[in-house]
């Protein structure tokens with residue numbers, strides 16, 4: 001750690017991992033409810049568990065992004081953070097808002113939560129991923145503004161690099177597109193239309209800039225390859241992400257009542273979206289092959305390479321699978337979508353945050369550059385456990401999805417939704433087993449922070 | 461400037477000549493359109509002219525002519541593959 | 555013919571390799587667009603042929619000439635910098651950007667004309683393709699002009715010389731790409747029926 005103020009990142013990373021555990025627990029609860037319908041009923045209904053699962057995911061990823069930025073920007077700008085105190089205050093505000101919201105979901109019925117938080121004044125609740133009460137949303141905006149101000153001022157007073165610039169644009173975009181969550185028109189078509197401006201333009205637009213910037217940062221640090229080379233790659237990757245991703249939003253506009261040309265635009269442009277993800281894979285492997293040194297933190301290098309591959313698989317391959325309108329006609333909203341959602345979110349954004357934590361945490365905890373060999377071995381185990389089990393979750397869901405599409409939509413004698421779901425129970429059981437392995441991987445990951453602490457650093 | 465001689469043995473960049481050819485081809489294409497010459501034959505001729513124009517831009521203007529590697533073929537392939545697909549589509553449409 | 559017009563043997567294309575990766579990705583998008591257009595047309599020949607009649611080939615001719623000419627100017631700019639004639643290089647670049655402006659203006663006139671006649675994206679399948687393809691290309695012309703202007707500014711600041719002109723070639727290659735795409739687009743959409 002070069003700058004004292006980078007230490008605030010540690011809070012963000014710890015909170016992120018804690019919420020990550022919560023997210024997975026609720027995933028497992030739901031996984032079980034898929035096959036045992038009344039599990040934990042009426043205490044935790046499926047829809048509530050789903051909300052908690054997905055909201056925790058988004059919130060902990062945001063913690064992860066902010067922590068990454070607090071670590072990355074001072075180091076790139078070669079100056080202390082503008083205001084570590086503001087960063088800490090915002091940490092507690094965000095954590096409190098997050099925890100209160102989750103508790104709200106769990107303790108009172110959703111309609112009551114809407115009532116007591118005054119949703120009727122400015123109705124924004126009730127839409128997937130954006131279920132948060134309006135005051136929580138306002139809280140998120142305040143935290144985001146304070147965060148952007150803090151990071152922006154830091155960047156302004158120090159060295160300006162391409163990585164910081166890309167990261168800042170990504171984070172700014174994240175905040176700007178979130179504003180569309182406040183727009184909640186009566187017209188359902190419009191509602192859906194702009195809902196995707198948050199959801200899609202996040203993960204297939206501005207978040208890709210964040211992903212690219214963090215990946216580039218970790219690669220510079222761990223490979224010692226020339227900054228100029230890495231920056232060039234970064235430029236191309238983000239240009240390609242934006243060119244394909246923005247109009248690619250159209251792959252969500254096929255069946256919601258928008259004009260027909262969206263079927264063409266969405267199909268053609270989103271079919272190109274795998275390109276930037278593919279470039280990222282090539283980029284990461286190229287840089288590691290051209291490395292000028294062997295960084296002692298081999299776990300971080302593994303995470304970085306893993307991110308580039310898994311993001312390509314989850315977003316690129318599994319995204320492409322159902323992105324053309326004639327295919328999506330059959331697969332829309334099936335388990336295929338869930339398979340893709342899991343692998344893409346995990347491969348791209350979960351893994352990039354874990355990459356950054358893996359790189360930064362040893363320094364934040366007072367080590368020179370890396371954890372001991374023992375700790376890294378445990379961490380690498382957790383990498384493989386989580387990655388492989390997520391691949392299996394994806395494969396089981398894909399299997400379930402293909403069967404579902406056939407039985408429920410494609411066959412000459414289509415069957416009813418629930419009839420088909422019954423037949424898919426085996427797939428769902430296997431998904432649940434893979435989910436348990438994922439949890440074991442996560443526990444292994446956390447335990448890697450507690451083993452081998454006293455041993456010397458690994459010198460590669 | 462000894463080297464210049466050597467280099468000249470390889471392709472020149474006769475860019476002005478190329479420019480004149482490009483402009484003439486463009487006029488031919490336009491004339492075909494103007495005189496309402498339609499049908500498969502004319503369509504494919506016009507396409508062929510366009511592909512040749514693209515080839516000249518790639519080879520001479522971009523300077524791919526002198527490249528020793530796969531990069532030499534980048535533009536040519538890009539013209540060739542869509543060219544084939546378009547031809548196929550037009551032929552199948554009759 | 556001065557030496558700067560020669561092409562020497564090398565393994566990599568002129569300009570930065572990075573721009574070539576970008577050019578390839580962009581060309582792929584256009585290629586798919588072209589093929590989709592052609593195959594969709596084969597199912598709606600009458601509609602496409604009829605709709606094509608309302609396009610103005612004269613304006614398209616002007617635009618094709620504008621782009622070809624500007625490509626030529628860019629070649630001259632590269633040649634100039636290879637002879638260390640920085641100011642000449644800048645002038646050729648500005649001329650190329652001016653040609654880009656002509657293209658934009660003419661295209662806007664065309665769009666305005668359609669708009670006036672109540673023709674838009676939703677009119678029919680042909681116009682869906684027409685507007686999508688030409689507008690996507692339109693955006694590339696703008697991006698190309700931005701790149702050429704940036705190169706001109708850097709040239710002015712003295713960043714390039716006869717030994718270091720990769721930047722100029724990088725911008726040049728991107729611009730030629732924009733030109734090539736139009737060279738196919740012009741006959742495909744305006745002429746072939």
Ligand code: HEM
Nearest residue numbers: 027028030031054337338341342345346350431432435438
């Ligand atoms: C880091 C790991 C995980 C990520 C990133 C993640 C992400 C997501 C996302 C994005 C959704 C919404 C999907 C959609 O809208 O189509 C979702 C839903 C769900 N997840 Fe996860 N999840 C993870 C782990 C798990 C685990 C371990 C399980 C349990 C085995 C699980 C079970 C579920 C279930 C049952 C749903 C609801 C699907 C439905 O509505 O039918 N998730 N998850």
Ligand code: HEM
Nearest residue numbers: 203251270273315319320322323332333337341344345348
């Ligand atoms: C890291 C990037 C990505 C993430 C995190 C992601 C995540 C998701 C999620 C969670 C959904 C479900 C949304 C919902 O209905 O609740 C979804 C849907 C979809 N995604 Fe992605 N995605 C990514 C990239 C891509 C890419 C690159 C493509 C195309 C090549 C793609 C194609 C699709 C399509 C077509 C749908 C709609 C599925 C349906 O109709 O049900 N995604 N994505």
Ligand SMILES: [Fe+2]
Nearest residue numbers: 200204249251
């Ligand atoms: Fe999307």
